[in-house]
Amino acid sequence: MQINNNYANLKDSYLFKTITQKVNAYKTANPDANIIRLGIGDVTRPLVPAVVTAMHVAVDEMGQKESFSGYDDGGVGYPFLREAIAGYYAGYGVAVDPEEIIVGDGSKSDISNILDLFSPDARVLIPDPVYPVYVDTNIMAGRKITFMNGTAQNGFLPLPDDLENAENLSEPGFTPDIIYICSPNNPTGAVYSREQLKKWVDFAKKSGAVLFFDAAYETFVQTPGLPRSIFEIEGARTCAIEFCSFSKLAGFTGVRCGYTVVPKELSFNGQALHAWWRRRQTTKFNGVSYITQRGAAAVFSPEGFSQIKENIGYYLENAKIISATLKELGIRFTGGENAPYIWLRCPGGMGSWEYFETLLEKANVVGTPGAGFGQNGEGYFRLTAFGERENIEEAMGRITNL
Amino acid sequence: MQINNNYANLKDSYLFKTITQKVNAYKTANPDANIIRLGIGDVTRPLVPAVVTAMHVAVDEMGQKESFSGYDDGGVGYPFLREAIAGYYAGYGVAVDPEEIIVGDGSKSDISNILDLFSPDARVLIPDPVYPVYVDTNIMAGRKITFMNGTAQNGFLPLPDDLENAENLSEPGFTPDIIYICSPNNPTGAVYSREQLKKWVDFAKKSGAVLFFDAAYETFVQTPGLPRSIFEIEGARTCAIEFCSFSKLAGFTGVRCGYTVVPKELSFNGQALHAWWRRRQTTKFNGVSYITQRGAAAVFSPEGFSQIKENIGYYLENAKIISATLKELGIRFTGGENAPYIWLRCPGGMGSWEYFETLLEKANVVGTPGAGFGQNGEGYFRLTAFGERENIEEAMGRITNL
CATH class of the missing domain: 3.90.1150.10 (Aspartate Aminotransferase, domain 1)
Structure with a gap:
């Protein structure tokens, strides 16, 4: 065996x-x-009253023959929710096509499952300290992980320049394939500025790497000018995937809903990752509960x-x-x-x-x-x-x- | 990259x-x-009225501070649901410990994600014709697939004896690591008898293989004596994993809930797969919606x-x-x-x-x-x-x- x-x-x-x-x-x-x-x-x-109301309506719809919903066709999220999410992005000036949004059952699943699209030989760069799921999921796949140091000196916001201090840098001339960035950060609460994220975008493009941008806490950003989405940064659409969640946005930890944004122009070796991610989800996943998706869409009602x-x-x-x-x-x-x-x-x-x-x-x-x-x-x-x-x-x- | x-x-x-x-x-x-x-x-x-009612109650619980449920601790399913499922098994004479039941968001996800526990070098034996997900998920992992022929001659129920007719049998003395069995079968509707399943269990044990038993359609079995669970067969607890779903049992295609049974005594190379599957789910998944789980539990009320x-x-x-x-x-x-x-x-x-x-x-x-x-x-x-x-x-x- x-x-x-x-x-x-x-x-x-x-x-x-x-x-x-x-x-x-x-x-x-x-x-x-x-x-x-x-x-x-x-x-x-x-859960807030608007979500509760929307979910009650959806439960009743599921209990009636005329309004019953079976499989979410393709398992990537109903258009009503993908459009509402695109509207949320538009609300702070980020243009995302609803087609680029894939609805999943939470960021933890999405950021774990997307690793399917990469080889076990892909070299991974992960900040330390970090959400342990990034590390464990790559260990499970046998990937070599290089850590970059988040310390009091760099405000727990390592930059590409800090790479020379990275741990486990066994190869000279090491370049990563996958770079994890979590901002606002779990666990440190630190938030990258636009200028800092621009350095990561430039570095990812230069290295031919993909940036996994974990934006699970974007809704907590209060300071004007601090970025909430990697797609606020010029050039990110050709190197980044964003992971978002309703867990912290709307208290969905027990309801389970999240989404990824994979820009259509993101491709490696001639393969569009958007199509691959859709294929992964369509094959290995069957979508999120209709009731959950109705609740999630209600988050974006006034x-x-x-x-x-x-x-x-x-x-x-x-x-x-x-x-x-x-x-x-x-x-x-x-x-x-x-x-x-x-x-x-x-x-x-x-x-x-x-x-x-x-x-x-x-x-x-x-x-x-x-x-x-x-x-x-x-x-x-x-x-x-x-x-x-x-x-x-x-x-x-x-x-x-x- | x-x-x-x-x-x-x-x-x-x-x-x-x-x-x-x-x-x-x-x-x-x-x-x-x-x-x-x-x-x-x-x-x-x-959805049936009992499920609708249970989900309304759960939605209201989620809308009140005192009864709100966040993360499903461990992401493997609430005890109330795992116990209800164990009771369902007990109802037709199969003893399963609730601890062996892991609740997921559907059989498609479970039967795909469990492949994480196996090497890309694992050799896979799949009946043909078959639910395409078995094939595609193994192609995604680069596994070599051997097909066994389901034909009008064998009633679309291939047996270990038919292995000599398997396609792509490139190695002499081929033994599989993973064997897929779907009964009642998708797409043929054929159902294995106890005697036939016993042959598969014996073969899996002899080969040191794991049997993936897809029981998504067990509830449709009407003919007395035909098995609904692989665990009705002697010896299955040391070689089989069972996959079940609420999709066809209770019309949950748009609600998303399923479960796996991994017996505690199932181990390979000294590793208990039950512990690994739990670890996989705890790390890469965050459980099924509380509302969904309450609805699923109501399926087993009188x-x-x-x-x-x-x-x-x-x-x-x-x-x-x-x-x-x-x-x-x-x-x-x-x-x-x-x-x-x-x-x-x-x-x-x-x-x-x-x-x-x-x-x-x-x-x-x-x-x-x-x-x-x-x-x-x-x-x-x-x-x-x-x-x-x-x-x-x-x-x-x-x-x-x-």
């Missing part, structure tokens, strides 16, 4: 699963502890959009409360301004998992150890602003009194 | 997409034609189950009507008794696509050319019983009058 032995090279279990196991063990030992979770990036605000903006504002206010506490305590951090994540230096020189245990045991607060995001994350810690207000305030009080 | 050049080896576009294109072209040229679609295996009955049984009965009655017409016309066929598919010999020695064009143009009826399912499908044609009764009757009238 020829199994994929690359799976045996995966380290430990997936970060958030490990955290869940540790928290569950603590809860079993301390059943009365009132644990506040500021760890996994899961939302807490319920009332839906104002309702989700309110939720985003709520989370950003949470981030301010966390930031204020950290400032008071003299703890250094990035993020929280244009992102739901606050990335802090563990106080007292503590290691990431040491601080995780300290917070869990002494404050009953769960965060995410920075070391789980890569070796540059050691000594750092991620808090998320997705909690409920009273929990955030209570958690900050406990941390202040530690 | 190192792209996955295997994609360039895919033939034409995906079968059903090709049919859609041909039908659309015909419709454009003949806008008044009243086309009846008995082609793609999509259901037409709406009222839900009696409602879906009524729909299955409706489709099987359709199949009887189609079968009766074909018998009258002296057209040979298999299926339709324990499956929603009727697999017929094209009359007058016509080829598959020739008969497709004839039916489309002369009867405005769309079916699926057998040749789309493999070379042994040439000269055959698939009709599905998923249409609405009046359409089925109208279509049969038109075919009778051809």
Whole structure:
């Protein structure tokens, strides 16, 4: 039997699963502890009324012969949703053809499954610290990964110039095939400027690489002028694929919907990746629930959009409360301004998992150890602003009194 | 750039997409034609009331802070659904641990994505004719495929003994790593007996191969004694993975839910595939919509189950009507008794696509050319019983009058 032995090279279990196991063990030992979770990036605000209403209508449509919807033809998303997404892009000045938008069941699936289009020999460049899925999915395929260092010195925003400091650069003259960029960044909350992204676009084009731009947190960008889409950058349409999600935009973590944008002019070795990605999805996927797609489209209705903006504002206010506490305590951090994540230096020189245990045991607060995001994350810690207000305030009080 | 050049080896576009294109072209040229679609295996009955009610409740839960559900922890399905599925198995005497059940967004995704766990060098054995997804997904991974012939002689149910007649058997002493079995079969409607499946289980164990058992149509099995699950066969727990779907069971083609059963004792080279599949799903997938999972669980409630049984009965009655017409016309066929598919010999020695064009143009009826399912499908044609009764009757009238 020829199994994929690359799976045996995966380290430990997936970060958030490990955290869940540790928290569950603590809860079993301390059943009365009132644990506040500021760890996994899961939302807490319920679906907004416009989405709920749209989904009820869709459920009823599915229950009637005349309005029942079966397979989403081609499995790439209904035109009504792809057009609504294109309208969302147009709203901030980015022109995307609805045909270039492929609807999927979430960014995690999309950014994992798109790797199908590339050879196991493709060379991958990944920032460190980073969302662990980028790393694990490439290990599963046996790809060689080169890491680029995100550090306090570069504001956790590595640039092509930093490549000379990359780890595992075993070949002289190394050029990557696939470059991952996440901005606003998970886990650091840092956001690339237009000028910085232009450097990455230029570098990708020069290297003949594809840029995977993970824009899952674009809706949190508040500072005018900071880019939300890679397609705001000149030249990106011939080198970049963008990944977006309704998870953080509209609280769809339990509903599952995301989308990719693969420009029609993006091709390598004469092969249009847009056609390949469509073929991949049409063959291996059967589309997203009609009910989900109706809910997702309602996000872009005037009332839906104002309702989700309110939720985003709520989370950003949470981030301010966390930031204020950290400032008071003299703890250094990035993020929280244009992102739901606050990335802090563990106080007292503590290691990431040491601080995780300290917070869990002494404050009953769960965060995410920075070391789980890569070796540059050691000594750092991620808090998320997705909690409920009273929990955030209570958690900050406990941390202040530690 | 190192792209996955295997994609360039895919033939034409995906079968059903090709049919859609041909039908659309015909419709454009003949806008008044009243086309009846008995082609793609999509259901037409709406979701049953018990499912609709459960989904409304779930949508409301998602709209309230107290009952909102975010990420499905681990992305493998909520315990309430995995336990309900285990109960469904228990209902016909098959013991499956809920922990062995992994909920996904449909059989197409599951049976495609599970290939991640195997090497590109794994040797694949696929019956012909067959659901094209088995073939295309392995071409995408660059795997060598050996076909085994399903023919009128073996009732379209090839057995290990037929392997000596397999195509592309380039190596002497060939043994497969992965064997696909679909029963009730898509496209032929044929169903393996227990004795026949026992031969496959024995062969898989002897070869050290894994058996992918696609049970998407198990709910259509009517004849007492015919197996619905591979786990009805002794020894299957150490060699088989089962794939099931709510698509045909409960009309979820537009809702998206399926599940796999990977027994805990199934391992190769010391690696438990259950743990690997969980790891794959936890890393590359984020679970199925909470609303969908609540709807799926309602299928197994007493009222839900009696409602879906009524729909299955409706489709099987359709199949009887189609079968009766074909018998009258002296057209040979298999299926339709324990499956929603009727697999017929094209009359007058016509080829598959020739008969497709004839039916489309002369009867405005769309079916699926057998040749789309493999070379042994040439000269055959698939009709599905998923249409609405009046359409089925109208279509049969038109075919009778051809």
